[in-house]
Amino acid sequence: MTKPLSTAAIFKGVVARDIRLAWSQGGTGTMALSFFLIAVTLFPFGVGPETEILARIAAGVIWVVALLACLLSLDRLFQADYEDGSLDDLALSPLGLVGIAFAKITAHWCATILPLIVVAPLLALLLNLPSGAYQFLVLSLLIGSPALSLLGAIGAALTVSVRRGGVLMSLLVLPLYIPTLIFGVGAVDAASMMGNPLPHLALLGAVSLLSLLIAPFAAAGALRLALE
């Protein structure tokens, strides 16, 4: 007879499994990272290579492309497990659907978003971001990006049973991303223009905390609906 797993062990197991899947062959982790690198390098071709213009828009470009990269990786967040039936199994675990949703969101952030944050300073260098703003770019991404995974999970869960739901999901999720984007870019812009980035970072933290409060429950509710 096997001993039943504790909820913490299940949580860790789901997180580890999802991170492994994201970085296995054909996983979303590598794809999102490649998209991030390529899409950012498109901007100097689009707006011209003048360093002043690039320095002015660097924070906005990096934030917007990070947000889109996150969006691209989201539509498989629950869908693969939904299609092969493992989500039904996970839903019956003692962790509950809210815990499962939270574990998968955590894994998504670690596997897909964290690599973007690691390479963001490098891309900022290419876009000529003012020197005092680098730490605030990373800090704003660290504080704000959990909201991207959390709010995105709501959209992913709502469209899990919709075939080719990716476009629909962007329609649902992008409006919810706007506050995160505003405060995230606001913090970096304030730092690069000798302003005070702290109020922006505080508001960004508030957005992330509020998302943390809502998202696992809303996503679990939407998943339960799909599993009925």
Added chain:
Amino acid sequence: MHKFANPAKFNRLADIILPWIIGLTVLAFASGLYYALWDSPADYQQGESVRMMYVHVPAAWSSMFIYLFIAVASFVALIWRHPLALLAGKAAAPIGATFTALALITGSLWGKPMWGTYWQWDGRMTSVLVMFFLYLGYIALWEAMEDDEKAGRAASILALVGVVNLPIIKFSVEWWNTLHQSASVMRMDGPAMPTEMLKPLLILGIAYQLYFAVVVLWRMKLEINQRKIDVMRRIAMSDEG
């Protein structure tokens, strides 16, 4: 609460109420528009273009009020599984999206002569635009799923998450001190507006809500009758087969 969950009862009740509120709507629009266009002063700064307010402000109120209506309907639908609440949300969404578009369009037409620009990315305009997108998402989610019950409950979850935007819209003019003027009717120290202007504005505000009530009841009846027809067709087909 579930007394009116019976569609036939709802239809009967709607048929009793509708003639009355249609009459009231016509009356409110007639008197409101008369005061707004003829019997109210031109603004000493804005001149005649202040009359744009009587179209713009009630539309903006309606856009928020209808979102709140959908949110409450969604809450009722999710908690008590009230079947008509889902229908109410579905019926209200296109009306709300239209009022939001109307508020944005009239606002931009009013902004051109007053502020010299059709559009500015200030807090109020941006948050209303976000609400417009939320309406579109809600409608799209309804359309995306075959099963009406599931589609409705999914859309309800989205509507409740989007409620966060309502206080942002309301307080955006105070938090971001930008182009859009701050509240001038609903204030702690009473409205900052002469009575001759306030009167048509409030009458038209009520007229817009009455109009919403009429159209939402019509659309709910339409939806119920469509479902009835669907069921009848299915029965007829199974009888033949």
